[in-house]
Amino acid sequence: MSLLSEKEILNYAFKKAIEMEQRRQAKxxxxxxxxxxxxxxxxxxxFAVTCRRHIALLMEEMKNLNIQ
Numbered sequence: 001m002s003l004l005s006e007k008e009i010l011n012y013a014f015k016k017a018i019e020m021e022q023r024r025q026a027k028x029x030x031x032x033x034x035x036x037x038x039x040x041x042x043x044x045x046x047f048a049v050t051c052r053r054h055i056a057l058l059m060e061e062m063k064n065l066n067i068q
Contacts (some may be wrong), residue, residue, distance in 0.1 A: 011067045018058050025051035 006010075025048050032044035062068070 007067065010019060014058055014062050014067055017051050018055055021054045021058065025055065 028044045028048035028051060032041050033047060035041045035044060
């Protein structure tokens with residue numbers, strides 16, 4: 001049985017984190033578009049923006065760690 005290297009574990013963890021943030025971002029964007037309440041639209045819209053920032057940060061960190 002082969003053990004995973006630290007880099008393989010980091011690669012998997014970062015990709016999973018990005019995948020989860022992308023799902024959250026899609027969900028919040030959907031809710032912002034389909035909500036009738038302006039305050040909820042703004043709230044969900046800001047959540048979607050935060051998710052996009054998280055994705056950018058994760059991708060930048062992957063780049064810094066040379067993870068593809």
